[in-house]
Amino acid sequence: MAGSVHRGAGGGDLPFTDPAGRPTLRTVAELAGVHVSTASRVLNQVSGPGVRSASRTTSERIRRIAQRVGYSPNPHATGLRTSRSNLVGVLVPRLVDIVLATIYEGIEEATATYGFSTFVANTGDDPVAQRQRTEMVLARRVDGMIFGDAYIDGGFLDEIAGRGVPFVLVSRRAGAHPSVTCDDVLGGRLAAEHLLGLGHRRLAVIAGEPYASTGIDRTAGFRAACAEAGVEVPEARVVHSGFDTEGGRAAMVEILAGGDVPDAVFAVNDFAAVGAMGVLRDAGLAVGRDIGVVGFNDVPLAGSLPVGLTTVRSPMHEMGVRAAHLLMRRLRGEQVESERLVPSLVPRASTLGVEVGWSGARGVGPGSGAGAPGSTPDRPAPRTPTPR
Amino acid sequence: MAGSVHRGAGGGDLPFTDPAGRPTLRTVAELAGVHVSTASRVLNQVSGPGVRSASRTTSERIRRIAQRVGYSPNPHATGLRTSRSNLVGVLVPRLVDIVLATIYEGIEEATATYGFSTFVANTGDDPVAQRQRTEMVLARRVDGMIFGDAYIDGGFLDEIAGRGVPFVLVSRRAGAHPSVTCDDVLGGRLAAEHLLGLGHRRLAVIAGEPYASTGIDRTAGFRAACAEAGVEVPEARVVHSGFDTEGGRAAMVEILAGGDVPDAVFAVNDFAAVGAMGVLRDAGLAVGRDIGVVGFNDVPLAGSLPVGLTTVRSPMHEMGVRAAHLLMRRLRGEQVESERLVPSLVPRASTLGVEVGWSGARGVGPGSGAGAPGSTPDRPAPRTPTPR
DNA sequence: CTGAAAGCGCTTACAG
DNA sequence: CTGAAAGCGCTTACAG
Structure with a gap:
């Protein structure tokens, strides 16, 4: 045959x-x-x-x-002869997270233009799986790696670097390893400034996993901006969480259990925000009217939700593309620098109709109304606009 | 160094x-x-x-x-010597679609247990990309392939089969090629029976892409069950669409433009259902009260939506796992049969509070209340329960 | 039980 | 401008 x-x-x-x-x-x-x-x-x-x-x-x-x-x-023959495989290994927490899937699409697209193919593996943010999957990918003789699941401490990555494996990080930073991230501190600031501008003062944060720079930096930026405005965000209203809807649910439940209902919540991830919205709904609070919610990333679904989600847009696809280019430059032996891409605020109904010290923020920033096809029309004007 | x-x-x-x-x-x-x-x-x-x-x-x-x-x-040396790579190529429409990402996770998990690694590529359901990505993957000397993006006509697949490449299909079927799918006809029936049982008679379908067996079979099952109940679903209320939120939006707009508002909508995909819900909201219709909506797949988010989405759960991860096993058996030279996995209805608020001929369907089927952590509590009983 | 040889399909100095 | 040789790291009959 x-x-x-x-x-x-x-x-x-x-x-x-x-x-x-x-x-x-x-x-x-x-x-x-x-x-x-x-x-x-x-x-x-x-x-x-x-x-x-x-x-x-x-x-x-x-x-x-x-x-x-x-x-x-025959790539096996070529690979054997040249000891180059034109392969890159990519590790992500989970590909079912659309944020990582989008980043991966960017990586795949960009590496393909160099004639490279990619292996992706899920690690579920589990350190044991990270080691195991890394060894598996390395055993395939990839020329380099891209990690989307870095722990902020970076111990494991130091070790990999020590073995001479060229890699870059994407989405999360760690130590001095070259990375392509969103400017998460700025993103957190944008969220805070938006809520402060609307008059919110009792703020809560659903902060993501404590080992991920994304959650850490977004939270830090948010709190810094609050502090500068003289608004304190007490520890009890900053809770860690998974990055998925379930994580958001659990965190929101914990915040409400504090007995002390905030007037707005910043979740460092859109899906966590959706989970939080579900809990608020069940608690009888109308999101976008009784309480404001801000997410992060601007996943496609954010604008199609029954209550459109105000969020900080991060350039996910672009991060993947840039990470791929950065790795290619490393493979050529160049010295590379980390890159930080700029986020932007996308205001929608989940904050624009809340009845707290409204300050005319409507229409502020890009994407407020004329945004994506999926964007949410503004709500009717709040009843008591109180300019700052 | x-x-x-x-x-x-x-x-x-x-x-x-x-x-x-x-x-x-x-x-x-x-x-x-x-x-x-x-x-x-x-x-x-x-x-x-x-x-x-x-x-x-x-x-x-x-x-x-x-x-x-x-x-x-060294896999290059082994591959060169044995002409086996322990590699499988996977083609999907888009990995950012959580349905495909979940299926892929199953594939990756199962192939890994055989010592295989996978290449994934997105084709965006574009025939040119399908060809191009397939050639690219084949050039890497994969031992076999899994297609998650089959067109129902299957012309391209016949050609690949003719070249002696072992493959299986997942999610979508085509011709006589071995596939692992959800029993989509049954799934469509479950959706119809649920809505009919609730008293709905003016039904619409957001049917997905015309070339995908998933949409075709779900729609066919839905219409068959309606016909058996003496309910006609006119052509004008069956509209094709993309499988994402934007596709659902466009389709819902088209249905409403017919001037003839249905009392329930079946979308063959949860994300399309979310898009439809957005349009309904904008049209001033309260989903779960003025109009019923049923989706398909039961993605994790479905239960966390502000209005919980009634949907037909398909075993996505399991489909991926089974497809991987099926391919492995083909690679061993075994004769294999297609597999069809059983879906189940998950009733939630998007249909359970609608005021049309309610028939006590509440609590019917698995997952209605005690479902996933993200499941939605039932709404208060509808005002005019009218048993069949 | 173990060794020696051949060869998979390439690339890369090296001659000429 | 082109050929011939060596060798990448393995596996697999084949001897002994």
Whole structure:
């Protein structure tokens, strides 16, 4: 079967194919009447004007034949010979998290333009899985790695760096390792300034996992901006959480259990915000009227929710693309610098209709009304606008 | 650097490492004082009781040393020699669709138990990308493929099958190619029976892409159950759509534009349902009170929405796992059969509070109340319960 | 029970 | 401009 199914586009059985019937370099060379080394040189030639690895006619013949038989080099042979695989390993907490999936799409897209393929693995933010999956990926002889699941302390990453594996981080930073992140401190500030501007003073934070720089920095930025405005966010109203809806639910329950209902909540992740909204609904609080909620990332769904979610948009796809480019530069041996991309606030109904010291913030910032197709129309004007 | 960073766990530089300083089979053999062929035989030996490829003491010594130096076989060398890569290629429409991401997690998890790694690629359901990504994956010499983006006509897949590439389908079926799907016809029926049982008669369907068996079968099952109950679903109220929130929005707008407001809508995908809910909200219709909405898949978010979404749960993760097992069996040369997994209805607030001929459906089916942590509490009893 | 050889499909100095 | 050789790290009959 193998010998009969894989044929060149030219039809007919080919000489010197591999066991699966695919054409090899030898197939091309033989058909062109040249030595395989000549075929190799021609096919790998950087198409510069000055350099030539064979006469024009020979080169053209080889290329034509390669094309006709559908030659594609065996990556195992190439990899064995060159000890380069054109493979990168990507570790993420979970691909079902749309934030990471979007980042990964950017990585995949950008690495493909360099002729690289990617292995992705989920680690669930579990240190044991991180080690195990990293070893598995390394055993595949990837040329480099991108970690989307860094712990802020970075002990494991130091170790990997010590073994000489080139890598970059994405989404989360750790130590001095090169990373591409959102400016999370700024993002937290944007959320705080928005809520403060609307007159909120009793604020709570659903802060994410304590080991992730995203949650840490967003929370820090939020609290810093509050402090500058003379507003304190007490420890009891800053609770850690998973980044998913369930995490948001649990955190919101804990905050409400404090007995002390905030007038607005900042969740460092949209899905956590959705979970929080569910709890608030069950508690009889109308989000966007009785209480404000701000999320982070601006996932596509945020604007389509029954109550549109005000959120801080982070350039997820772009982060993935940039991380891929950064890794490619590292693989070329260049010295690289970390990059921090700028977030922006997207105001929607979950904060714009709340009846606390409203200050005309409506329409402020990008995306407020004319935003994405999924954006939420503004609510009717709140009843008691009280300009600052 | 290379020579100094990669060392065995035993410390010290190793002899006969690869260019990156990793131990090779030769490293192990040399250290054990045997020929590399002996080391290879021992390390690859299926640990059966009868068969031995070396004396006990020799075997143990080789294994101990391999372990100590952290030997892992070079997959390029193994692949070149055996023409097997232990790699599978996975094509999906989009990994940012949590449905596909969940399926992929199942695939990845299950293939890993066989020592396989996976390449995933997004095709965006674009036929050109499908071809291009398939060729790219095949050029990596995968042993088999899993397609999550099959078109119902399956022309492209027939071609791939004709080239002798072993593959299975997941999520969507096509032609006679082996597939693991949800019983989508049954799922559509469950949705219809639920709505009919609640007294709904003016039904609409957001049917998904016309080339995807998921949407086709769910719609067919829905309409068949309606027909059997003597309820007609006119063509004008069955509209195709993308599977995302934006697709659901567009479809709902189109349905409403018909001038003829349904009393319930079945969307073949939860995210499309969320998009539809957004449009209904904007149109001043209260979902779960003025109009019923049913989705499909039961993504984690469904139960956390401000109005909990009634939906048909499909075993997404399980589908991925089964598809992986099915492919592995194909790779062993076994004859395989398609599998169809059973869906179940999860009633929530988006249908349980609607004021049309209510029939005591509350509490029917699994997951109605005691469901996931994210499930939505039932609404207060509707005002005019009218048993069938 | 173990070794020696051949060869998988490439690339890369090195000759000529 | 082109060929010939060596070798990447394995596995697998084949001897002995």
